[in-house]
Amino acid sequence: MRSVTLPMDEATAKSLRAGEAVLLSGTVYTARDAAHKKMHECIRNGEPLPFEIRDASVYYVGPTPAKPGTAIGSAGPTTSSRMDAYTPELLDLGLRTMIGKGRRSEAVKEAIQRNHAVYFVCCGGAGALLSHAVQEREMLAWPELLSEAVTKLTVKDFPCFVGIDSLGNDIYEMEDEE
């Protein structure tokens, strides 16, 4: 399985192909429905985003609260399509990779190709297992959103498949060897 580091540059993003199994290590920002809405408002009002968007990786997750002595609670992906409306503008600002589950809209696919980005999918319903790949979590913005707050994660060997690659190939449209 191929290991890749985050944040990811354009050349690495271009080298990944849909269907490939990868292990992600590095920095990931958590953001889901409410945080995307707020980030959209930031952009519209000309305010800074909670993190440097260029080459960044966003994980669509709303974890359970961490128990004392742990970095994070259960932390699997949520359905990405709910973020589709907000995603193209983030990609156009430099967002490089996204992690979630499920299909994306045509507009998102086009923005992925236009910006040489990558969409990763990880295993929905495997939140306990995936939490083991999270080493640290730091609050960045909107703590009142609880699980939906924007936080910075340090992940190690986070298991994913390449869902949509920079050429627009889509894992959900591909046959699998049987």
Next chain:
Amino acid sequence: MREVDVSRIKEAVKQACGEMAVYCSSDILEKLKERRDAETGRRSKIAMEMLVENAELAAGENIPICQDTGLVTVYVTLGQEVHLAGGSLKEAIQQGVREGYTENFLRASVVKDPLFDRSNTKDNTPAVIYTEIADGEEVKIELTAKGFGSENMSRIAMLKPAEGLDGVKKFVIDTIRLAGPNACPPMIVGVGIGGTFDYSAVLSKKALLRPMKEYNPDPQYKALEEELEREADQLKIGAMGLHGNTTVLKVSILSAPTHIAGLPCAVNICCHACRHREIVL
């Protein structure tokens, strides 16, 4: 007349919330393992291996199997010979959910108003509560905590009686196909047929409470359940939606008498994290 103190109900609800979030039911885990072994899709098999490992790790380390610990639905069946003492039944249930979620580090996933105030209530209340009066002196409480990745993929149709069996089959299979990867397949599918618009939906969710090894007691419905399971698997959605021969772990149907002009059909899609508990007091 038997007296039951509502504080017992609160405690039972609290405990159930904590347990069902963490422990994948043994019948579901067994089925997952069986289907993992039979899976021939390469990526789907990897996903099934992860789901099994996830369930075992969650139980071992007391971590919720899924981060979406759901919106709680509670079905109370109250024997008419029971007198509830010590306070409000509804408040006892909400307090049980509140304590169950906050004390067990489960996710608060409920917003105050669907449209005008989507701020988090911070303790996963209110739960949806259904109450029913029955004969006898038992208090039965059934709970589910359903995630919305799969709930969002559920559908309802007011079919015409002329569409009949074929119409029902097509609607169920189409719903499973449309759910695809969003519902974290393999899915558990509840189908409610008959009743009214609203009652078919209630039945479709209640169908998810049925143990994996049980089928509808009516042989015609059992045959339909088995046929739908086979047809759904032929969609080849696979675990995680990555193509394979595992699409559903189970299809359960509940039916009810309906109007001469109607054939309501509701399909409640659930994932393998089909959390439910039954409490009898």
